[in-house]
Amino acid sequence: MSTRTAAHPVLSRETATSSAATPAGRRPLRAWQSAALDLYDAEPARSDFLVTATPGAGKTTFALALAARLLERRVVDRVVVVCPTDHLRTQWADAADRAGVVLDPSLPNSVGPVPAGAQGYVTTYAQVAGKPALHAARSTARRTLVVLDEVHHAGDGLSWGDACAQAFEGARRRLSLTGTPFRTKPGERIPFVHYEDVGGGELRSRADYTYGYREALADAVVRPVVFAAYTGTSRWRNSAGEVVAASLSEPGTRSVEAAAWKTALDPRGGWVPHVVAAMDDRITHLRENGVPDAGGLLLASDQDDARAYAGVVHKVTGEKPVLILSDDPRASGKIEEFAAGTQRMAVCVRMVSEGVDVPRAACLAWMTSYRTPLFFAQAVGRVVRARTPRESATVFLPAVRPLLALAAELESEREHVIPAPAEAPDDALDLLPPPEREAGDGVGEHESLEADAQFAHVLHGGRAVTGGGPVAPEDEDFLGIPGLLTAEQTAALLSSRDEETRRRIAAGRADDRDDDRGDDRADAGDEDAPVEEDVAAWRSTAGLRREVNRLVGQLAARSGVPHAVVHRRLRQEVPGPASATASPDLLARRRDHLLASL
Numbered sequence: 001m002s003t004r005t006a007a008h009p010v011l012s013r014e015t016a017t018s019s020a021a022t023p024a025g026r027r028p029l030r031a032w033q034s035a036a037l038d039l040y041d042a043e044p045a046r047s048d049f050l051v052t053a054t055p056g057a058g059k060t061t062f063a064l065a066l067a068a069r070l071l072e073r074r075v076v077d078r079v080v081v082v083c084p085t086d087h088l089r090t091q092w093a094d095a096a097d098r099a100g101v102v103l104d105p106s107l108p109n110s111v112g113p114v115p116a117g118a119q120g121y122v123t124t125y126a127q128v129a130g131k132p133a134l135h136a137a138r139s140t141a142r143r144t145l146v147v148l149d150e151v152h153h154a155g156d157g158l159s160w161g162d163a164c165a166q167a168f169e170g171a172r173r174r175l176s177l178t179g180t181p182f183r184t185k186p187g188e189r190i191p192f193v194h195y196e197d198v199g200g201g202e203l204r205s206r207a208d209y210t211y212g213y214r215e216a217l218a219d220a221v222v223r224p225v226v227f228a229a230y231t232g233t234s235r236w237r238n239s240a241g242e243v244v245a246a247s248l249s250e251p252g253t254r255s256v257e258a259a260a261w262k263t264a265l266d267p268r269g270g271w272v273p274h275v276v277a278a279m280d281d282r283i284t285h286l287r288e289n290g291v292p293d294a295g296g297l298l299l300a301s302d303q304d305d306a307r308a309y310a311g312v313v314h315k316v317t318g319e320k321p322v323l324i325l326s327d328d329p330r331a332s333g334k335i336e337e338f339a340a341g342t343q344r345m346a347v348c349v350r351m352v353s354e355g356v357d358v359p360r361a362a363c364l365a366w367m368t369s370y371r372t373p374l375f376f377a378q379a380v381g382r383v384v385r386a387r388t389p390r391e392s393a394t395v396f397l398p399a400v401r402p403l404l405a406l407a408a409e410l411e412s413e414r415e416h417v418i419p420a421p422a423e424a425p426d427d428a429l430d431l432l433p434p435p436e437r438e439a440g441d442g443v444g445e446h447e448s449l450e451a452d453a454q455f456a457h458v459l460h461g462g463r464a465v466t467g468g469g470p471v472a473p474e475d476e477d478f479l480g481i482p483g484l485l486t487a488e489q490t491a492a493l494l495s496s497r498d499e500e501t502r503r504r505i506a507a508g509r510a511d512d513r514d515d516d517r518g519d520d521r522a523d524a525g526d527e528d529a530p531v532e533e534d535v536a537a538w539r540s541t542a543g544l545r546r547e548v549n550r551l552v553g554q555l556a557a558r559s560g561v562p563h564a565v566v567h568r569r570l571r572q573e574v575p576g577p578a579s580a581t582a583s584p585d586l587l588a589r590r591r592d593h594l595l596a597s598l
Contacts, residue, residue: 030221033062036209040066048174048192050151052207054215055179055381056222060092063147063175064099070145071101071119076172077142079103079120080135082128082164083149087332089122091357092149096122109134120144125153128167129160135167143172148192151176152205152374155190165191180377181205213384213410222384223362224392227407229399230278231456232271234263237447249399249456258369259446261400265301265367266448267308272367273316274453275396276309276345279363280317282394283344284545286362288567290390292553295338296363297382298347301370303327309367310347317344319546324348359385366397376406399456544587551594558598570594 029037032053040049053059063081070076079101081092093105104121107114109131114121121138128135139146146168148154154164168174174192183202184190195203216222231249236259238244246252246260264271279296286294298313300306303325313321322338324331324346338346339358346361364383370376383393397403552570556563574593576586 029061029065030058031219032211032215032221033058033065036062036211037066037069039209047172048176048194049209050176050178050193050205050207051209051211052178052181052205053209053211054213054222054384055378056385057211057216058221059149059177059179060095061099063149063177064096064101066175067096067145067147068099068101070173075143076145077119078114078139078144079147080139080144080168080171081120081122081147081149082125083122084125084153086124087335088149089124090332092122112137114138125160125164129163132163132166136170139168140170145173145175146171148174148176150378151178151190151193152182155182155184155188161188161190168192178205178207179381180374181207181210182374220386220389223386225380225384225410226392226394226458227410228278228394228396228458229404229407229456230271230275230396230453231399232264232274232451232453234260234269234271234451235449236260236263237449239446243449257400260451261369261398262446263448264398264451264453265305265369266451267305267312269448269451271398271451271453272309273312275365275367276313276316278455279365279394279396280344282363282396284549287549288552288564290388290562290564291360291362292549292563293342293360294362295343295358295360296345296365297358297361298345298365299368299370299379300347300349301368303349305367306347306349313345313347319344322346357385358382359387362391362393364393364395366395366403371402371406373406373409376403377410380410544584544591545582548587548590548594551591551598555594555597 036051040046051059051062053062067076067079071079079096081089081096081103083089083092089105093103096103102117102119104115104118107118107121107123109127112134123135138144148164148168154161169191176192182205183198184193184195184205185201186203189195189203190205194206196206198204213222217224229249231247233245233247235243235245238259244256244259246256248257248260248264252260263269266272276298279298283294283296298309298321300309306323306325310321310323313319322334322341322343322345324334324338326349328334334346335358339360346358361383364380366379370379380393380395383395395407397407548570552563552566555561556566559566570590570593574586574590576582582590
């Protein structure tokens, strides 16, 4: 079976969807979805078809359009969707209902037949592994299309892959979906997937149709991503009792790099609150400039860290985040509430790493130790779904080589479509090289002591571009608009805000230490301790920002003027920096000005 890669010209938003008539209630198809359907129809006898489409491109819509077409043509009589999590079962069923296909999202393994009135059901890979013979009976009792969502999960264990092969070998048609090409060891082939040998003892999935990030960006289907890397110095005590210090961004052995990274992610240190504050400022800026419901996702490695990070977010922003844990029976409901709500941040452990649709999420904080290309692409995919041409996404990540290398691959795709308006200087820092291979990269016994954070650079053209130089106030209005600022201007803006962020976090953490020890650092003559006014400002700023944003929303609704225009007028009438870096006193004056205008 031949492989075909999508090669679309740059399309306007008007041509990004199919002009063909669409049945009532069904979503119009994008150009790539129509092209993939045409390719599928070109070989009517095919049984297996793999689509690789960048996260946010609309794989679910394509799959359901194909399912509806095959049902209408009586090629199949039943549709079975296999997905990674229980939450996605409901999401798939809801999307199917909008496409005119009735799928049962709650059919358990304890019930044999598919309920009357349903055209199929949605299950999980774990359920299939639990009773493969049952699913084989269901998929062969009637002519069936099986949709394997995020098919790489069939390789999470040999038992899962074997179960999928047993359950669906006899199905009439199989459609496999993935957000990015994946690699598999020869002895762990995923069923129904074609491979090509890439050497080094690995096979790479070979798609029948590929729609990459570059094509989706050109079609305005996804947002451009800005990767903001944060460095810092980590200090920890090793198994020998020695105190070791290392920078996140300095080359070193993999074991030292891993230890520095692990220490930076410790919620008790200074790196985490600094980056949380940076993301909070970015969310505020987005909300002031045309994205009033912008939100952010914070990815944690485990549930203990997630709970601790939620506490950090509450302290830094003044607002409790949505905490989404995999073992919480309310997790699915929390994801839906966050997607439809206005909360600023959600802290999660893998729950929103793939498949989950949260279009208003425009920022991502990478506070996990995961570093595989597949997980990285899937996680970044949660913040790239576009709603308007003026939106962009920002990913905040540690300046460690494995993540920078993964970010550079996506960033290079972006630069092919939306290059910066001017070349960066020749003395910009080069991207750190890939890590050297070592026999092991464990860090042994490890006690995290402290970590600080500092904005390092943004990625552009495969290079790390640092901040510095003057920043025009009007430039801040364009930070979220793709293609209007050079990489140097973007880096300079983030760097200038970083100074304010560092002051706020230092004030708050010093106050924490005072509370814990019950002492008064100012009376002790500590010249580095923040004054009481700094502590009060750090505590009150987040609440004032929210109040200003709420009043701006009311004035915009009353006058019919966009939020961004109201914010711009407010800055002219009460001069000063944008709210993201404004002082509590300035925010209070702007609040009073807005109250007088209502």
